[in-house]
Amino acid sequence: MEIGKAKTGRGLTVWVGAGTLAACGLLLACAPAKPPASLPSAPPPLAQPPPPPVAPPSCLRPASWADLGPVEDDLAFRGLAEACRASAAYYAELPADAPLAFGERSVTASEMAGALQALAALAADPAVPAAEKSARVAERFDLYQSPGDDGQGHVLFTGYYEPVLRARTRPDDRYRYPLYRHPSDLVEQAPEGAAPAGAAAPRCVGRLVDGRLVPYYTREEIDTQGVLAGRGLELLWLDDPVDRFFLQVQGSGRVVLEDGTAVRVLYDGKNGQPYRSLGKHLVGAGKLTPETVSLEGIRRYFAGHPEEVGAALAVNPSYTFFRLGDGGPYGNIRVPLTPNRSIATDAALFPKGAPALICTEKPRFDAAGNVAGYDPFWRFVVNQDTGGAIAGPGRVDLFFGPGAQAGLMAGQMQQGGRLYFLAPRK
Numbered sequence: 001m002e003i004g005k006a007k008t009g010r011g012l013t014v015w016v017g018a019g020t021l022a023a024c025g026l027l028l029a030c031a032p033a034k035p036p037a038s039l040p041s042a043p044p045p046l047a048q049p050p051p052p053p054v055a056p057p058s059c060l061r062p063a064s065w066a067d068l069g070p071v072e073d074d075l076a077f078r079g080l081a082e083a084c085r086a087s088a089a090y091y092a093e094l095p096a097d098a099p100l101a102f103g104e105r106s107v108t109a110s111e112m113a114g115a116l117q118a119l120a121a122l123a124a125d126p127a128v129p130a131a132e133k134s135a136r137v138a139e140r141f142d143l144y145q146s147p148g149d150d151g152q153g154h155v156l157f158t159g160y161y162e163p164v165l166r167a168r169t170r171p172d173d174r175y176r177y178p179l180y181r182h183p184s185d186l187v188e189q190a191p192e193g194a195a196p197a198g199a200a201a202p203r204c205v206g207r208l209v210d211g212r213l214v215p216y217y218t219r220e221e222i223d224t225q226g227v228l229a230g231r232g233l234e235l236l237w238l239d240d241p242v243d244r245f246f247l248q249v250q251g252s253g254r255v256v257l258e259d260g261t262a263v264r265v266l267y268d269g270k271n272g273q274p275y276r277s278l279g280k281h282l283v284g285a286g287k288l289t290p291e292t293v294s295l296e297g298i299r300r301y302f303a304g305h306p307e308e309v310g311a312a313l314a315v316n317p318s319y320t321f322f323r324l325g326d327g328g329p330y331g332n333i334r335v336p337l338t339p340n341r342s343i344a345t346d347a348a349l350f351p352k353g354a355p356a357l358i359c360t361e362k363p364r365f366d367a368a369g370n371v372a373g374y375d376p377f378w379r380f381v382v383n384q385d386t387g388g389a390i391a392g393p394g395r396v397d398l399f400f401g402p403g404a405q406a407g408l409m410a411g412q413m414q415q416g417g418r419l420y421f422l423a424p425r426k
Contacts, residue, residue: 058101059349059393060144060421071138071357074377075340076130077123083338083382084120087353088113090333100351102144102423112354115141115424119355123380137380141355141422148419149394155419156395157360159410160344162329162402163253165243167236175237177244180228182268182321189213205272216271218317224310235322236265242302245278245313246295248320252329254402266325273317275388281315295411331385339401344385349393351421356381358396360417363409371412383421 065071073080091113098109118140122133148154168175188203206213221227223241236255238244247253251267279298282288287305288297302309331337331344333353343356358381361374381398390397396419400406 058103058351059147060101060103061147062103063143063145063420065138065143068143068359071134071378073130073134074362074379077133077380079338079341080380080382081120081124083341083384084116084123084355086335086338087333087355087382087384088116088120090335090353091116100354102142102351102354102421105142105144105423107351107423111424112351116353116355137422140425142425143357144421144423146350146393146419146421149392153418154394155360155417157358157398157413157415157417158396159398159400159413160250161400161406161410163243163247163250163407164403165238165247165253165255166257167238167255168258169236171234171237175239177223177238177241178229178234179236179238179244179247179265179322180222180233181235181323183228183231183233186216186269186271186321187213205270215273217319218271218273218314219319220314220317222271222319224314235324241309241313242299245316248318251320252322263324264326264328265322266328266330268321268323270321271317271319273319275318276316278312278316281312287312295407333384335384337384337399338382339399339406340379341381342384342399343381344387344390344397344399345383345419346391346393346395347386350383352383354383355422356383357420357422358398358417359420361415363412365408369408374415380422 091109094109096108096110099106100109100112119137122128122136125133128136145153146155149156167179171178185207186205187208188205190203204213206216208214217227236257238247238255247265252265254262254264256262279288279293282298282301283290283293287301287308302312327336329337331342332347335353343358358379359376361376363371364373364375366372385397385399387397389395396417398410398413400409400413
């Protein structure tokens, strides 16, 4: 795999998160040519089935398995069945004839549900060797490639994860940084005449003042000026404002309370303010370099300059609200994400819930936790999330799962590669 020819220089974009979760997508972007992602967390499953997708003009183009050479899943298909079943359940809730676009070809939700169930059965079959599974996938699915940002298939891969933090139900001298619930005065409105009849209307987020929608409070107003304090919106309390910031970027996470109980905090809306890159700001201000602006690099800088934390975080006015819940984290098709198998892409360009194949590189660490190199790999994944910064045909955000190790992987994932989608063979 000649991935090196497609790579961008390291250090330009640093992500620690993606999704409707992946808002989602990666979040600490520093790359001037790549928009930062907003972080992936999604709302809980709806009581009613989600609306059927409308097949958009697709940028995918037919590709040949023969041109790829041997394809070996680097995880030997572990976890793929779970992700496929989740997408199959999503398709089963849609009208059977709901279309999904693969280039100029349209595939129905019913066809996709059956194909995903069959792929799940194959992936979970212990009697079939991994190499044979790859061969059978090639026999059963047609291949479609993303053109990437350059029209030549180059795609930038980043990563996101689910933080695991400690929290308290009441504040004290240490745990004094609140996570807020969704405020009652945060509203969404569709502007009049914003969309033609029958089309999905854009939503404006803000608060009503004298019957007029105005922008909602910024991060600085919420965290520094305390405009939400004392309104009973405090959900939990953290001991580190930087941890809180990254949790908001990720969109969801797990927290361990004082009695040892583990609970999940889930995305429950944003303030509608634009996302601004913390990493890009720190590099532009000369605080860090493109080579040092990793998740850990940012933490180390703030540890040595605690007086700068508030002002630096306020550069990003976007703010995430949370709720307590079970299950998840959820992607934009409202199914639980599967570690190492769920990806976030641009929902306007690629078929939601569809299986995909990625070819890129993953970080390898030494005993001290430093990056020792990057190893090329192939992996079958499922498109189950999106993100505000995961835009265009040249961006993919890979979900690494919960915890510190997943965060380490996600924070160092910024590699070039290729993206393919799989459609059931006619």
